[in-house]
Amino acid sequence: MCARTVTGVRKPIIWSVAAVVLIGVVVAGVVLAVHAFNSGTVAAGPECTVPSDAPASTSTAAATPVDTYPQAVQLQNASTINAVGMSRGLPQRARIIALATAYQESGLRNLPSGxxxxxxxxQQRPSQGWGTKTQIMDPVYAAGKFYDALVQVKGWQRMSLTKAAQAVQYSGFPAAYAKWEGQAATLAAALGGDAELRLSCIAGAQAPTADAPVRKALAGTGSAPTAIKTVLAAAQAELGGLKVVSVQGSTAVLSVSVPGVSAAQAGRALAAWAVAHSTGFAVTDVSVEAQEWTDHVWQAAPTTRPAGQVSITTS
Incomplete structure (x- = not known):
């Protein structure tokens, strides 16, 4: 991998080897046999499911969304990338480009090497000015640096995904980004709160093993249990705009605002983020508007919450 500096931003030339491409192909949509929660049985099927019925971007060369079946760790990383883009007020197209790029470069995994x-x-390089190893291994930092470079590309909004991603990454195999556009469009729409929520992960999904960076506690959670305090700190670091309405035991009710979107969409985005992080942060219940995610499925909530308000419960 090499790099050159353009308009003050160092951009890596990624000479992807066959192994890197193979990782992306194998991990996306992989179907695993996983142990069912609190039982000795084995459940066959994908760890997470993200239906493609949410609307996708109509920007240049946008691919048709497809049902996506990521592992829990992939969905968690995807939700982080998407949330960082939303926190900056970036449009769905930017988030699709970032997600497709991460699909190709790492299979949506926070790889410690490459x-x-x-x-x-x-797959950013410390030697090329992207930051220290510790910084780059922080998904929030890494996503932010990608967006920093993308928005400096003149006309990126009108480019095909391949051209936009290549303008940042300078890959030896630029055409490889395009094959992930359908999955990236599905993730960006579902995680962005564009429609009624349907994404979910099964009980027994394998939790991410990478150490989560320590985040600053959200104001109003000082006396909350560690589990709920941790997940809310992460949500604030990634999506931002959170305010505590109430905390009772392991359940927090929050309001959320996100630049450029309605209160209703912001609430759904936070709820989608919480479900995507459920495996890593022991989230058991999420409620938004007239929907409730409990026992790993969405169903009608007993009461309807105001737009932009979300309830999150941890075990």
Whole structure:
């Protein structure tokens, strides 16, 4: 991997080797046999499901969304990338480009190594000015640096995904990004709160093993149990705009605002984020508007919450 500096931003040339491409192909949509929660049985099927019925971007060369079946760790990383983009007020197209790029570079996994000194979700290189190893291994930082570079590309909004991603990454195999556009469109729409929520992960999904960075506690959670305090700190660091309405035991009710979207969409985005992080942060219940996610399925909530308000419960 090499790099050059353009308009003050260092951009890596990613000479992807066959192994890196193979990782992306194998991990996306993989179907695993996983142990069912609190039982000795084995449940066959995908860890998470993200239906493609949410509307996708109509920007240049946008691919048709497809049902997506990520592992829990992939969905968690995807939700982080998407949330960082939303927190900056970036449009869905930017988030699709970032998600497709991470699909290709790392299979949506926070890899500790890669070609030369490449690492992380976007395989960024410390030696090329992307940051320290510790910084790049922080998904929030890595996503932010990708968006920093993308928005400096003149006309990126009108480019095909391949051209936009290549303008940031300078890959040796630029055409490879395009094959992930359908999955990325599905994730960006579902995680962005564009429609009624249907994404979910099964009981017994394998929790991410990478250490989560310590985040600053959200104001109003000082006396809350550690589990709920931790997940809310992460949500604030990634999506932002959270305010505590109430905390009772392991349940927190929050309001959320996100730049450029309605209160209703912001609430659904936070709820989608919480479900996507449920495996890693022991989230058991999420409620938004007239929907409630409990026992790993969405159903009608007993009461309807105001737009932009979300309830999150941890075990």
């Amino acid at each position: 070609d030369r000194d490449s690492l992380g979700l976007f």
